[in-house]
Amino acid sequence: MSDFLMPSLGADMDSATLVEWLVKPGDSVKRGDVIAVVETAKGAIEIEVFESGVVDALLIEVETEIDVGTPLARIRGAQQSAEPPVSSPPMEAPSVASPVEAKAATEPEETEADQLIAPHPSPSSGERLRASPLARARSSQQQLDLEQMKGSGPAGAILARDLPADNQASEAVSRKAGKLGFDPGAMRKAIASAMARSKREIPHYYLQNRFDMSAAVTWLAEYNAGQEPAQRLILSALLLRATVLALQSYPEFNGFWQDEAFQPSTDIHLGMAINIRSLGLITPALRNLEQASLAEVMLKLQDVTKRARNGGLRSSEVGTATLTVTALGERGVDSVFGVIFPPQVAILGFGRMHREPVAVGDALAVRPIIQATLAADHRVSDGHRGALFLDRIGQLLNEPAKLAESSSIDKGAHHD
């Protein structure tokens, strides 16, 4: 018998509101099952259980605000501490637990996102109506009958966005926010708290390097010319893949600063900064990219971007990234000097790709250029290693065919 606790949803989220239980006492659950849905400032998030057993009791009522660490359910026959954590079910069990994995015995366990795409039980008659607190509040304000609504949220839950537009709700931002189940005020507050902590605690250093993207751009155009739209790649996938390969040689940028020490991670979960128009920022993790081919990186990026915008992220994808990448270049800036998301120890930034004159040998040439930046935690690494890490990413982007080769660990040229 053990209590299943409300998992951490990242350094910027302390609590969430329980929207719906997807299990009831007596149900069998296995690790990775989505058992509940919570609503947060960053939209609805599906909570995965990290132990297997039978649900003995649900300890929290729907519509209750719950803090991280609060017991949510009692689970019988749970084996959460008996078996070593397995962070990547498709692969063989790790023989040596990394520091981060070892720590997981006392922390909410993460699970492979891909195995969690399980069908939800659909709402049936006699069951309690599934609806988010925001949707319930709005519908009673507007005197609407929720029974008549079709829900688009997890497990068919009715979210605020499913309600017809309220004529009285005039302000554009709050209308958009409500439509998506986001709370811009709370989201702003969460970002403020995490970023203030970062700047208070983390001694950042900053580096910038200019990447000639000619080879990558040419390779990408040729690759995409032969593909149907759904099979094409975007440049961000190449940037992420190059980052993953470079991290193999520079592990001090991948992991967490915890208990006054750096805890490197063998798994690579890249947080991708995703802007939610005029509302705020979400940085969900693309999990286990160390095992992903270039095409798989693209699929994960596509999947997570879509769910981040629609409010269907899973607890294992929130607050678990081991390094964040931000590509603000999409918005036209040349460089972005990031603020590290604690407890991570670095953030990579990619600026706008633009054509620029560069010296090639003794001549001038006009080339597509991206400014890449690294902000890193000086407690963990020094500028020298940071410079080599950035340079390695640039080199990998110069050999794009290699990025597409396989998902195995690239042992390429090391710089020590």
Next chain:
Amino acid sequence: MTESSLRSAIIEELIKIAPDLDAADIDDDGLLHDDYDLDSMDSFNLASAIHQRLGINIPDSDFARLQSVGDLVRYLAQKA
């Protein structure tokens, strides 16, 4: 397919891709990237959705030149 049905199909797919956009805010001349803040992933999804829905495969090189809903409608009207 008429231009107006092409237009509503495109707008419908746009809203699916970027649910934080409002159909009422989208017009023919607004720039997808600069005015509606579509990024390269959104563009990829749009090309993919148009291919699936209308059966028209817009080559990547053409797609990069189509910058507004109006551009897309005119391009697709020629191909359809």
